[in-house]
Amino acid sequence: MALPVENLLGVLALHVMDEIHDQPMPASLSGLTTRAALNAIHIYPGCSIETLREVLDLCHPAAVRAVAGLVTAGLVSKDPGRDKRTVALNLTEGGLLELERVMAARDAMLKRVVGRLDNSEQIQLEVLLVKMLWHETRASPHSMRLCRLCDDGPCLEAGCPVENRATGLPMPIHQVTT
Numbered sequence: 001m002a003l004p005v006e007n008l009l010g011v012l013a014l015h016v017m018d019e020i021h022d023q024p025m026p027a028s029l030s031g032l033t034t035r036a037a038l039n040a041i042h043i044y045p046g047c048s049i050e051t052l053r054e055v056l057d058l059c060h061p062a063a064v065r066a067v068a069g070l071v072t073a074g075l076v077s078k079d080p081g082r083d084k085r086t087v088a089l090n091l092t093e094g095g096l097l098e099l100e101r102v103m104a105a106r107d108a109m110l111k112r113v114v115g116r117l118d119n120s121e122q123i124q125l126e127v128l129l130v131k132m133l134w135h136e137t138r139a140s141p142h143s144m145r146l147c148r149l150c151d152d153g154p155c156l157e158a159g160c161p162v163e164n165r166a167t168g169l170p171m172p173i174h175q176v177t178t
Helices: 004-021 031-043 049-056 060-072 093-114 119-136 142-146 152-158 161-166
Strands: 076-080 087-091
Touching: 004 031, 004 093, 031 049, 031 060, 031 076, 031 087, 031 093, 049 060, 049 087, 049 142, 060 076, 087 093, 119 161, 142 161, 152 161
Parallel strands: none
Antiparallel strands: 076 087
8 A cells, every 4th residue: 555655746746747748739649759759859869760769668660650740740850860771850840849839838837836835845855856766767768768758958957866877977966956
């Protein structure tokens, strides 16, 4: 049986994912896979379908279908890869605009949720999240999957616990970021 704190964390995690999932997408595309694919291609420009497959934890045919949908929607381009068997995936201008819209909605929702806490509570939460994420992270590609919907800029500046753990670095020391 779950402890109350475990149950509460699970409910909050589902609430956050439901809100991200409920953001409108182009009619032909939907779901967290599309959002995560746009973000992954942004973070890893020129990545292959295989890299995207690993980040999204998809089988190869599902990754190919996801890319085909993004290309058809005009959000991603398939450019020549490093060899004749691969393609390099890049966001189009429309893809970048869609990603910015999705991330702005994500950021607004997270600001609202975290904004329920005062400054000292936010600092406590950050310290606890860093510790939990550092301990739960396994090697890449698991780390890429964990961060598939992240805004990696602020996290990398502060010392990302997921990135640190995946690359063998120590747990980041908390820095006041609020």
